[in-house]
Amino acid sequence: MREKSLPVLSAPTRCRLRASPFLPEGRRCYPSSTPLRVPGETVGHVRAAASSTSHPFLERGKPFFGNEQQKTLRSFPQGSRNCYTLPSTIGKFLLRAMFTYGNYDGLNSTMSGSLFRFGLHIGVNFWEAVNLTNWDPSSTIWKEVLTVAPGNNLSVCLINFGTGTPFVSSLELRPLQDVMYPFVNSSVSISYFRRIRFGQATDFITRYPLDPYDRFWEGWSFSYNTYPWMTLNTSSPVRRLPGDSTFQVPEGILQQASTLDTNYSFEINVAVGPNLDPTNLQLLPIFHFAEVVDNNPNRSFNIYSGDEMLFPDFSPSRSQVDSMHQNGRFLHNPAASFLLNKTNNSVLPPLINAFELYSLVRMDNLTTDSNDVKYMKEVKKHYSVARINWNGDPCSPREYSWEGLTCDYSKSNPNPRIVAVNLSTSRLKGGLTISFMNMVSLETLDLSHNNLTGGIPEYEMKSMKVFDLSYNQLDGPIPHSILQRYQAGLLDLRLEGNPICSKVKDTYCSNKKNTTPAMLIAVIVPVVLVSLLVVMGTLWKLYWKGKSGNDKEYAMYEEETPLHIDIRRFTYAELKFITNDFQSIIGKGGFGIVYHGTLENGDEVAVKVLKETSISESTDFLPEVQTLSKVHHKNLVTLQGYCQNKKCLALVYDFMPRGNLKQLLKGGDDYSLTWEQRLHIALDAAQGLEYLHESCTPSIVHRDVKTPNILLDKNLVGVISDFGLSRAFNDAHTHISTAAAGTLGYFDPGYHATFKITTKTDVYSFGIVLLEIITGQSPVVMDPQAVHLPNWVRQKIANGSIHDVVDKKLLDLYDASSLESVVDLAMNCLESAAVNRPTMTKVASRLKVWLPAISGTPRRTDSMDTEIPRQFRLMISRARNEGRSFQSGYTNGISQTSLFSGR
Template sequence: MPFSFDGEFVESRQNHEILPEFMDGVGNEQQKTLRSFPNGSRNCYTLPSTIGKKYLLRATFTYGNYDRLNKTLDGSLFLFGLHIGVNFWDKVNLSNWDPSFTVWKEVLTVAPSNSVSVCLINFGSGVPFISSLELRPLQDTMYPFVNTSVSVSYFTRYRFGNITDFITRYPTDPYDRFWESWSGTIDYTYPWISLNTTNKVESLPGTDAFNVPSAIFQQASTIDTNYSFMSVAVATGPNIDTTSLQLLPIFHFAEINRSNPNRRFDIYSAEDLLFGDFSPSRFQVDSMYKNGQFLKNAYALFSLNKTDSSSLPPLINAFEVYSLVRMENLTTDSNDDGPIPDSIRQRVQAGLLDLRLVGNPVCANSKDTYCSDSKNNNKEDKKKKRNTTPILLIAVMVPVVLISLLVGMCILRKLYRKGKSGDNEDYASYEEKTPLHIDIRRFTYAELKLITNNFQSIIGKGGFGTVYHGILENGDEVAVKVLMETSIAESTDFLPEVQTLSKVHHKNLVTLQGYCQNKKCLALVYDFLPGGNLQQLLSGGDVYSLTWEQRLHIALDAAQGLHFSCVLAFRPYVCVSISKVKVSINYRTGVST
């Protein structure tokens, strides 16, 4: 695929190459060079396009320590933004990122005019840069939910089956979409089973809104018949903010089993049913999605559950997920350039309006005084400035003096209070103002102090912090897990886990009673187990009081609790159902049986 020099599409830039030690590790030539933009808060590429046309827009970023500052691994925040015109698209977060790795961002969008602007936004947390930028036209019928006010950003795109290439793209896909191999991201062993066919998989006219290549539908994944469901959990990664994600999943199916199977299943997003009693068509494309219905599924967990009437487990060929990008902010229309209306001229002549058009295209064929920057105008401006200088000085100095006095008084008052309070810091001022929208109790720091008797009784410790014994107002005993203050700033998982744990109700899992959301104290409040934990029961005291049958039941109960947690999106990559006494929880890092 040919790439052209970017000089004609962007104004300010600095050219760089990644360091030689990273050259061999990049996937293509485009990632060996880059453009950085150290000057200005906003630098834009202007790409020619056709108004109203749909495009796939892709930007790639390979740092390669080009500036020799080791910015991705120095422990600081390395973050900049992407805009399409004046609309926010995404953030590029390279913090703690391997300098040889490539980040890519994609968006499906509609050109608002005869050009598309892609802008890099400097947040003050690292110099923005870019390695390559692509604009690829799509068919107008593709991705029908994309329009002038709604774009979608790539979240993930997978093809299933036993695929050797980690990425499938052009020429297999004429639109050069990146399809990652599902078998390359997990431990693709039992109970996963790969299906394939040499038969052509076709789509009915007018029903294929995605033009997924037939070669992708000729491969599929299913599971052993002893299992009833398969889950696809897409990791969000450490540098992605999941709190504001609104996701649109697209499932691609084709039955490629040579027999005439009875395969029916339900499709869920977390616990919500998306499609019920679905049966894929034999050697024919079925793409399932909810048009315009974006989901708040922070962990991107989806499951395919076999129905009671089905003789075979679920199957899947390909899978796409996109996040919502709103395109509600409009730029100035090119048709709004033109002659100055008489009404504006009259207001200028009457002294009611000051008009300056220097540098405006409308001045190209005009000799109006508004378009010139003559010496007379300069002299008049200077005279006005001299007359207004004393007034400006007075207007500025008086507020500055008053504000300085107020700031000084506030500082003295704060120091005075601090001296009086000593170590008794006012934690109430650090309480988060906006509570989580969940059905469990939110404790304040003062309430935690009260129920734990000022954190007197320690019943456990771990890497997260300390566990304290507490008693609620009604006499119920609780265990209060308090996160260490030094770890609070790094605890990005706390709030998502509270939201997930609040939904967990299982006989083999301790119930979460509440939480504390304080900038100085994060805590979880659980039911208290007076008999001690499982480790203490197994390893302490008379260990022979437990029979092997009892130990087996304990192991099964624990596995069921873990499995239930897994299904409720504790960031698994795959969760497989429990069948009889077999338990298999397959994570990306290994298999636990």
């Protein structure tokens, strides 16, 4: 891990070590000059804390970006996940992370135009993304989550998406009362979306000490302090109902309110940044009302979330807070809009004192068994294991599990358990730690090829099946309990290569099980090597003898009768030239090998050369070329030409630089397709198949639809490839050949009942492709036994939630409604009876519904969402009076007064 200084406006720095209560081992660096304010920016000030012990970072009169905590940061250029463990107790907490880039690395990464985005995990669950793209380097953003600490610590992890080095300036943990926010529990956390105080405020951000829980309350009046807005206040106490401690909004905030000096109603729209998918927002609004007018007001209004009425005919109580929410119900509100609409019998317009808005954070991933975590951390500390990814939870989430561990995620365990540890060749020194044997689910332990010394402790091995200590420096006796398990055949013990074996001649020391094979190898290998040398010498002579005449021989076999088609015919010599003597292999299959090539004009191509065994059987090759030469569609790979040689049949296609869909779905952590990109590619493939089925005469059935055969160009546009297996069909879609094709996991099981392949065979295979796009899994899933992907999806949904099937790389950034629709569509494609499957035309039309702007929106080539505005945004989208719109002096209703944003 690397720590770097945080200069403000590139000031020279001086660094020194300093302890930090929230950033252990952090090297903190300080600018040598006082931070400068950027002209025109409004800076919030922080009030002094009553106790520096409970609030060590708060200083009187310091702006946020001038606070000590925002002058330093810690960056994590290595590892996909880096975690902090904060000491806590079991209970509810507000966790706040703050980020001030400050151009600490001199790369101007936030303003370079490149995507600068990394992720946050709370425990083992995705919390939110941090997107600093196009932000002023001196700006500070924050993220908050209200969550339950499951034990005596709470972990926060920074996730490297490969789009910018993760960093953090500060972490703050604030305890909440257990009765607060009752909908927050071990399975549900809520992420800060907006928290607003209305009425008059002297500071843009109100926090501790006015709020004893140090919540950030953004001042509405800093954005809307002109007509028709009015502020109201009272000096009278504003009470809570006895026993109501659900939210505990500070009284000083409840004594202030905002309203309109007209009879208008108003709508609050909260701008949605790029870190959340607006079509998949699950929001929890909490409205806080208290009437602060002393006379007898007649005030009532309806409260809406989007078009849904939440609370009809509501009247605030005088000098008493009413906190309105729907018992923790999360709402689908893509626009994040909320309307307070005056009722017909009301004299006064709506009033509001405070507003909180949170988004759902699912806590579905389970942490590793606490005892296993404890013992693995003891092992890590005991041996000073420095593996980069040994951060955070050892097993969860699965894609970030520790290297060298095998975990059991079966339903039989309430939490994942560690069943195998492989620390072979890890430079371990010292004695054997008892921590391994305290892990009651551990079945395999490989500590071979290290420098472990001393004896073997008396271990209670209840579950251990393989214990490999070979090639260390162990010299102590073998405990009786271990020998008993070995002699009973319950334990595979391996001790060869240790000093202890100089005194013992048992099989676990001499490795007699492998003696015979070793002797055979010692005899056979020399004989085989000599034979190989003789054969290679002979082949070498034959090669050079025949090489000079190779081209001439191939030239003799060029077919004299060309096809009368409009694509280029290549000779063997031309293929050899454009592929640089067939040097670069980019794919292999049952048909032959695919080579990369470059034409004379610089265009890149893929050259598919059939095997010689395929050539003798390829009676359909030339008709196939004639058919494919007439096929032209944006989602079908373009056939540039062919080679018609008796010893070399080949097809020349456009080269697709982004590889195939299977590669992208199975790619590393540095890149992941977004939900929108996946749907675009699915639609591309559907449209390509639709063209083959419906627009070709006769129709063409692909017969081998699968993710490796969906190629992607530089803009991630999907094209169908590999027509070497395709066949033409008549108008009735009846098969002219009974030869089966396809790939395991994709092929229509109904074929074995009818022995006929139709367009519905492709539809079935496309259903498997859709499930791969959703889940990121292979057609056959090992979980832990081999399961066909459709059955795996059905089991996941039946035992949990539809969200359990989604590819973890999406990090919950997907549209829940379209997810359900796409899963339904995939299952429809996989109907057992072909007649019940949709046509590819229907499949494509249904996919288009979920991408309504596809025809008018340029295809993105990265996973960045819409750019986030730098400033705090709250807008009045409309104010109404008897159906007439009100507009006055607002620039699109957008405030631009704040340096800070929680989104």
